[in-house]
Amino acid sequence: MKVRILGCSGGIGAGLRSTSLLIDDDILIDAGTGLGDLTLEEMGRIRHIFVTHSHLDHVCFIPLLIDTIFDLVKEPVIIHGQESTLQALQSYIFNWVVWPDFAELPRPESPVLSYRAMRPGEVWENHGRDIEMIAVNHIVPAVAYRVACESGSFAFSGDTSTNDSLWAALNAHGQLDLLIVEAAFADHNLELSKMAKHYCPSLLAEDMKKLQLDPEIYISHRKPGEETRILQECCEQMPSRKLKGLSGGEVFTL
Numbered sequence: 001m002k003v004r005i006l007g008c009s010g011g012i013g014a015g016l017r018s019t020s021l022l023i024d025d026d027i028l029i030d031a032g033t034g035l036g037d038l039t040l041e042e043m044g045r046i047r048h049i050f051v052t053h054s055h056l057d058h059v060c061f062i063p064l065l066i067d068t069i070f071d072l073v074k075e076p077v078i079i080h081g082q083e084s085t086l087q088a089l090q091s092y093i094f095n096w097v098v099w100p101d102f103a104e105l106p107r108p109e110s111p112v113l114s115y116r117a118m119r120p121g122e123v124w125e126n127h128g129r130d131i132e133m134i135a136v137n138h139i140v141p142a143v144a145y146r147v148a149c150e151s152g153s154f155a156f157s158g159d160t161s162t163n164d165s166l167w168a169a170l171n172a173h174g175q176l177d178l179l180i181v182e183a184a185f186a187d188h189n190l191e192l193s194k195m196a197k198h199y200c201p202s203l204l205a206e207d208m209k210k211l212q213l214d215p216e217i218y219i220s221h222r223k224p225g226e227e228t229r230i231l232q233e234c235c236e237q238m239p240s241r242k243l244k245g246l247s248g249g250e251v252f253t254l
Contacts, residue, residue, distance in 0.1 A: 001023065001024060001129060001147070001149040001151065001152065001253070001254045002023070002024055002251060002252070002253050002254075003021060003022070003023055003147075003154060003178075003251070003252040003253075003254065004021070004022040004023075004250075004251050005021060005034070005246060005247070005248055005249060005250045005251070005252075006020040006021065006022055006032075006034030006035055006037060006038070006248065007019055007020045007032050007033055007034020007035070007037075007248050008034070008180075008220040008221065008246045008247065008248055009221070009222065009224060009248065010057075010182075010184050010221040010222050010223040010224065011057075011223055011224040012033060012224075013224050015248075016224055016248070017032065017033045017034035017036075017037065017248050018032030018033045018034060018057040018058070018060070019032040019034065019057060019058050019220070019221065020032045020033075020034040020035045020061070021156060021180075022038075022046075023129070023147060024129075025042065025045045025046075026045055026046060026047045026048065027046070027047070027048045027049075027050065027126075027129070027131075028046055028048070028049045028050065029049075029050045029052070029145055029147075029156055030049075030050075030051060030052055030058040030059070030158070031049055031051070031058070031059055031060070031061045031062045031065060032057050032058055032059075032060060032061060033057075033060065033061060034061075034248055035061040035065060036061055036064070040068065040069075040072075043065055043068055043069050043072075044069050044072040044073065046065070046069075046077060047075075047077060047078065048077070048078050048079075048080060048126070049062060049077065049078070049079045049080065050080045050081065050131060050133075050145055051079060051080065051081035051085055051086075051089075052081075052142055052143055052144065052145070052156075052158030052159065053081075053082075053085055053138055053140050053141060053142035053143070053158060053159060054084075054085045054088035054089065054092075054140055054141075055140065055159065058158075058159070059089065059093070062079065062089070062093070063093055063094065063098075063099040063102075065077075066102045066112060066113050067099075067100075067102070069112075070102070070105075070106075070112055073112055076110075076111050076112055076113050076114040077112065077113055077114075078114050078115070078116050079113065079114070079115050079116070080116050080117075080118055080124065080131075081115075081117070081118065081143075082117065082118065082119070082120075082133075082141050082143060083117040084140075084141045085141060086115045086117055088140075089115075090103070090115070094113070103115065118133045119133065120133050120134055120135035120143060120165070121133065121134075121135075121169075128149050128150060129147060129148070129149050130147070130148045130149070131145055131146070131147050132145065132146040132147075132148075132169070133145060134146060134155075134165060134166055134169040134170075135163075135165045135166075136157060136158060136159075136160035136163050136165060136166050137160050137161050137162060137163035137165075137197055138158070138159045138160050138161070138197045138198075139196060139197045142158050142159055142160060143158060144156060144157045144158050144160065144166050144169075145158070146169065146170065146173070146176075148173070149254065151254055152177040152178075152254030153173070153175060153176055153177055153178075153254065154176070154177060154178035154179065154180065154215075154252065154254060155170055155176060155178070155179050155180070155215075156180045156181075157179075157180065157181040157182050157220075158182070159182055159184070159197075159198060159221065160182065160197070160198075160199065161193065161194070161196075161197040161198055161199055161203060162199075162203055162206070162207055163207070164210065167207065167210035167211050168210075170211060170213060171210075171211065171212045171213065174213070175213065176213045176215040177215055177216065177254055178215050178216050178218070178252055178254065179211075179215045179216070179217045179218070180217075180218050180220050180246060181199070181204065181217060181218075181219065181220065182198065182199055182219070182220050182221035183198075183199045183200060183201055183204050183219050183220075183221065183222060183230050183234055184196070184198035184199065184200070184221045184222065184223055184230075185198060185199075185200045185223060185226070185230070186200060186201065186223075186226050186229045186230050186233060187200050187201050187202050187233055190202065190203070198221070200230075200233075201230060201233035201234045201236075201237050202233075202237060204234065204237075204238075205234070205237035205238050208238055208241065214241075214242070215242075216242050216244070217238075217241055217242055217243050217244070218243075218244050218245070218246035218250075219231055219234055219243065219244070219245050219246060220246040222245065227245060231243070231244075231245040
């Protein structure tokens with residue numbers, strides 16, 4: 001299994017892309033601005049999009065992707081997510097006002113886009129890859145995903161703050177090779193982190209005590225301009241963990 005980081009920044013700017021992970025060549029987790037760096041051929045191979053939550057930086061390129069590959073696909077691209085997340089996409093984006101409803105185009109009986117609701121704890125299996133949805137704690141309903149195949153596993157926290165559900169779900173498997181977890185703010189923004197329900201280094205360090213496994217850990221979703229400070233604070237507060245900053249363009253093979 002190959003995991004390609006299309007984007008992982010907490011904002012945009014030169015060289016920065018918002019969150020999107022490509023698994024092999026057919027599955028996305030989230031669809032932020034990093035998705036736009038794929039070639040047309042690469043976009044045409046995408047069959048599934050697993051959405052962590054409804055915030056714009058994680059879903060903004062779904063409508064543009066579907067419009068771009070409209071004539072290339074012979075079966076619908078399936079968006080997986082919690083029911084509330086899928087409803088938000090239908091109500092506020094694919095509503096004929098912001099964007100056409102591609103779940104009805106080119107014809108309602110054979111659309112280019114479809115939806116599949118999941119619940120936390122559910123596992124979707126496809127070609128030897130198991131994708132588990134895990135509830136997390138954010139300002140809107142949000143989830144993490146654990147992805148496993150015969151040769152390894154990784155987890156992506158999505159956007160979250162202090163919780164027990166993510167760590168309990170990961171511990172239940174007894175094995176994890178790679179963890180991509182967010183830390184959006186530095187500790188001087190502790191109160192903002194709590195209000196927005198994002199991790200900062202001190203909140204993440206406290207929660208990381210709950211993880212009984214020892215994966216490689218990559219910090220994502222760092223706010224532009226604060227990347228170095230956030231990573232330094234994470235490393236200082238979790239010295240026993242194998243921590244690195246995540247960068248767009250990185251590729252992991254599991």
